[in-house]
Amino acid sequence: MVLKLHGLSVSTNTARVVACLHEKDVEFELVLVDLFACGNKEPSFLAKNPFGQIPVLEDGGITLFESRAISSYVAEKFKESGTDLIRHESLEEAALVKVWTEVESQQYHPAICPIIYEFFGKPVQGLEPDQAVIDANLVKLEKVLDVYETKLSSTKYLAGDFYSLADLHHFPYTFYFMKTPWGSLINDRPHVKAWWEDITSRPALNKVAEGMTFGENQ
Numbered sequence: 001m002v003l004k005l006h007g008l009s010v011s012t013n014t015a016r017v018v019a020c021l022h023e024k025d026v027e028f029e030l031v032l033v034d035l036f037a038c039g040n041k042e043p044s045f046l047a048k049n050p051f052g053q054i055p056v057l058e059d060g061g062i063t064l065f066e067s068r069a070i071s072s073y074v075a076e077k078f079k080e081s082g083t084d085l086i087r088h089e090s091l092e093e094a095a096l097v098k099v100w101t102e103v104e105s106q107q108y109h110p111a112i113c114p115i116i117y118e119f120f121g122k123p124v125q126g127l128e129p130d131q132a133v134i135d136a137n138l139v140k141l142e143k144v145l146d147v148y149e150t151k152l153s154s155t156k157y158l159a160g161d162f163y164s165l166a167d168l169h170h171f172p173y174t175f176y177f178m179k180t181p182w183g184s185l186i187n188d189r190p191h192v193k194a195w196w197e198d199i200t201s202r203p204a205l206n207k208v209a210e211g212m213t214f215g216e217n218q
Contacts, residue, residue, distance in 0.1 A: 007055030009211025012172035022204035100166030
């Protein structure tokens with residue numbers, strides 16, 4: 001049975017899961033959810049995710065939401081296919097992948113998410129971006145990226161010298177961030193820049209990027 005992923009190609013969280021599916025060479029159907037028509041608030045969708053957020057994955061009898069949980073499920077279920085994103089044959093390496101996926105969700109995401117929302121999300125809603133919020137979170141993001149620069153000076157990727165879910169999880173928000181005026185935060189750190197250029201050269205992520213057209217007219 002083909003997996004069904006409910007979401008939108010332009011959505012960061014949907015893109016996170018789509019990237020994982022492509023890395024694992026897993027066939028899936030993308031079921032579009034029209035957020036502008038409040039399709040995510042329809043009873044049929046809320047039955048899948050009571051929080052009314054995308055994406056949602058349906059795999060036979062199981063329905064999952066939360067993009068990081070979905071990508072972890074996909075990486076585990078299809079661990080013998082495509083790229084090994086969880087290093088399932090090494091307890092130590094698998095643990096490091098988990099550490100850096102947590103760093104993404106607990107350190108990186110809280111800093112970068114408000115910037116993307118202010119710069120891309122608010123204008124779509126007819127609202128003015130709050131530069132003070134952007135500036136405050138740029139400071140937070142700089143501090144996180146300083147840690148990354150140090151880490152990536154000793155390993156090619158975040159969890160080690162192997163590409164993993166830890167790197168993949170960073171892709172969607174960083175992709176949009178590089179379309180803002182503050183991409184220098186990545187480019188001015190040589191090891192972070194090299195890491196970013198490496199992961200964005202991957203065929204799976206190039207496929208995802210084709211659908212990430214949000215804000216192209218800004």
